[in-house]
Amino acid sequence: MSAAPRRVVVVGGGLAGARAAQELRAQGFAGEVVLLAAEAHLPYDRPPLSKEVLRGGGPAPVLDVDWAGLGVDLRRGVRALSLHDGGVRTDAGDVGADGVVLATGAVPVRIGEGAVLRTLDDALALRRRLVPGARVVVVGAGWIGAEVATAAAAAGGEVVVLEAGDGPLAGALGAVGARTAPWYAAAGVALRTRTRATAVHADRVELEGGEVLRADVVVVGVGARPDTDWLAGSPVAVDRGVLADRHLRAAPGVVAVGDCAAWESGLFGTRLRVEHWDDALQAPAVAVTTLLGGEAVHDPVPYFWSEQLGHRLQHAGHAEGADQVVDRGDPDGPDGWTTCWLRDGRLVALLAVDRPRDLLQGRRLIAARATPDPVRLGDPDVPLKQLA
Numbered sequence: 001m002s003a004a005p006r007r008v009v010v011v012g013g014g015l016a017g018a019r020a021a022q023e024l025r026a027q028g029f030a031g032e033v034v035l036l037a038a039e040a041h042l043p044y045d046r047p048p049l050s051k052e053v054l055r056g057g058g059p060a061p062v063l064d065v066d067w068a069g070l071g072v073d074l075r076r077g078v079r080a081l082s083l084h085d086g087g088v089r090t091d092a093g094d095v096g097a098d099g100v101v102l103a104t105g106a107v108p109v110r111i112g113e114g115a116v117l118r119t120l121d122d123a124l125a126l127r128r129r130l131v132p133g134a135r136v137v138v139v140g141a142g143w144i145g146a147e148v149a150t151a152a153a154a155a156g157g158e159v160v161v162l163e164a165g166d167g168p169l170a171g172a173l174g175a176v177g178a179r180t181a182p183w184y185a186a187a188g189v190a191l192r193t194r195t196r197a198t199a200v201h202a203d204r205v206e207l208e209g210g211e212v213l214r215a216d217v218v219v220v221g222v223g224a225r226p227d228t229d230w231l232a233g234s235p236v237a238v239d240r241g242v243l244a245d246r247h248l249r250a251a252p253g254v255v256a257v258g259d260c261a262a263w264e265s266g267l268f269g270t271r272l273r274v275e276h277w278d279d280a281l282q283a284p285a286v287a288v289t290t291l292l293g294g295e296a297v298h299d300p301v302p303y304f305w306s307e308q309l310g311h312r313l314q315h316a317g318h319a320e321g322a323d324q325v326v327d328r329g330d331p332d333g334p335d336g337w338t339t340c341w342l343r344d345g346r347l348v349a350l351l352a353v354d355r356p357r358d359l360l361q362g363r364r365l366i367a368a369r370a371t372p373d374p375v376r377l378g379d380p381d382v383p384l385k386q387l388a
Helices: 015-026 120-129 143-154 170-186 277-291 356-367
Strands: 007-011 032-037 072-076 080-084 087-090 093-096 099-102 106-108 135-139 158-162 189-192 197-200 204-207 212-214 217-220 224-226 242-244 249-251 254-256 261-265 270-272 303-308 311-317 324-328 337-343 346-353
Touching (some): 007 087, 015 277, 120 217, 135 143, 143 158, 143 170, 143 217, 170 189, 242 254, 337 356, 346 356
Parallel strands (some): 007 032, 007 099, 135 217, 158 189
Antiparallel strands (some): 080 087, 197 204, 303 311, 311 346, 337 346
């Protein structure tokens, strides 16, 4: 693939792919742009699926883009099968390209016959089944599991959440996640931790020890993996994501963005793969600059949020390797709280629960590599911006 593309193929019709197509035009690319979207729907936002859409409070979150006016050849319902030096092979034929943006996102981990929540069709189908009195079993107390439980309880369902670990959000937050456990009972949801499912069916879940939970709806929310199987044998390297450098370059003429990309972070000194809306929004600008021969670096402070069980959680940074944890506020109190993670004295991550100001100011401290005084950091009355 040449260094100066004439035709760019964007593989993936989610936010990252859509933003890449928009960025190509915004940065002056006058060649052909082809956007391959595996789903038949127009490109849409995913965060509302587990929030407004699942709760019946919002329409399909279609992105407000005039594709024809933008001069983008949007091909819906076309799935990529392989990548080669001349372009992309799809289930609708070969699409030649001399520049490619990989934005295929992630696919949910499936267990048995349980429903998953990843696409608009998933959300609409699940929403129709969340009715008053429905017996709902959710396998996994992670981000998606908690949001599905929230919607199911609000719809009047009888909800049970099963978690194999010691507490909710254990994979993402470690022991801090257990602080959200009381929220389940307060929302009328039964949470069962240290409970492992041995078989998942459409109408029941079998547990270790022989217990069987009958259900009208069974939902699996145990994570997702990058959608990269189709790249086997291609010019790009894959290891739990498409391996990309700090410019989001994965191979000559190929860049990667969004949930499928594992990029080098100078800020955190490791490779990151971030499955969050904010990264899908921001990364394409850097990737397109790289693809068009410019110089740009992608090194943000990762950020995401969740609305669950009556609370808003906002997380920034990367806590891996942290050696100190500092709390701001009382996790059992009514005014929210923030947990901060430090490594060698430097603030590297924080979780703000019902404290949006802490998130905004704390994210700036993380980007600035700040080393705040732990005593003042733990005082909820001291604004984080004073600790720079």
